[in-house]
Amino acid sequence: MPKQFSAFLSFISLFIVSTRVFAETAQKTPIAPESIIGADSMTKMITGLLLVLVVILVSTWALKRFSIIPAISSSYLKIVAATGVGQRERVIIVEIGETWLVLGVAPGQVTKLHTLEKTSLEPENKTPKRAASEFSDALDSSIGKSKN
Numbered sequence: 001m002p003k004q005f006s007a008f009l010s011f012i013s014l015f016i017v018s019t020r021v022f023a024e025t026a027q028k029t030p031i032a033p034e035s036i037i038g039a040d041s042m043t044k045m046i047t048g049l050l051l052v053l054v055v056i057l058v059s060t061w062a063l064k065r066f067s068i069i070p071a072i073s074s075s076y077l078k079i080v081a082a083t084g085v086g087q088r089e090r091v092i093i094v095e096i097g098e099t100w101l102v103l104g105v106a107p108g109q110v111t112k113l114h115t116l117e118k119t120s121l122e123p124e125n126k127t128p129k130r131a132a133s134e135f136s137d138a139l140d141s142s143i144g145k146s147k148n
Contacts, residue, residue: 064084080100082092090105095118102114 080093
C-alpha cells in the first residue's frame with residue numbers, strides 16, 4: 001500500500017504543478033494601473049481639503065461672532081447678557097440678587113464698569129406683532145398713505 005499511496009501523491013502533485021504551469025503560461029495583455037497622482041484625484045483631494053478648511057473657518061467665525069457662551073445660572077449668580085467689544089475683550093452683565101453688575105472682561109483682568117438695579121433695565125413688553133404694526137404705520141405715513 002505504501003507504494004500505491006506514494007504513486008497517488010506523486011500523480012496529484014504532478015497534476016497540481018502542471019495546472020499551475022498552464023495557468024502561468026497564458027499571456028494576458030497588461031493593464032496599466034490608474035495613476036495615483038492624476039489630475040482628477042488631485043483635484044478631488046484638494047477640493048476635499050479646502051471644504052474641510054472652510055467648514056473649520058466658518059464655525060470658528062460663527063462662535064466668535066455670535067458670542068456663544070453657556071448661560072451659567074445658579075441661585076446667586078446669573079449672566080444676563082454678554083457681547084464682544086474686541087478680539088478678546090467682552091462686556092457682560094451679571095445679576096447678583098437684585099443688582100446688576102456691568103463688567104469688562106479681558107484676558108487676566110475683570111473690571112467693574114457700572115452697578116445697576118435689576119429693575120432699571122427691564123425690557124419693554126413689546127410683542128413682535130405690535131412692533132410690526134408700528135413699523136407698518138410708520139411706513140404708511142412716510143409714503144403718504146393712511147389706514148382706513
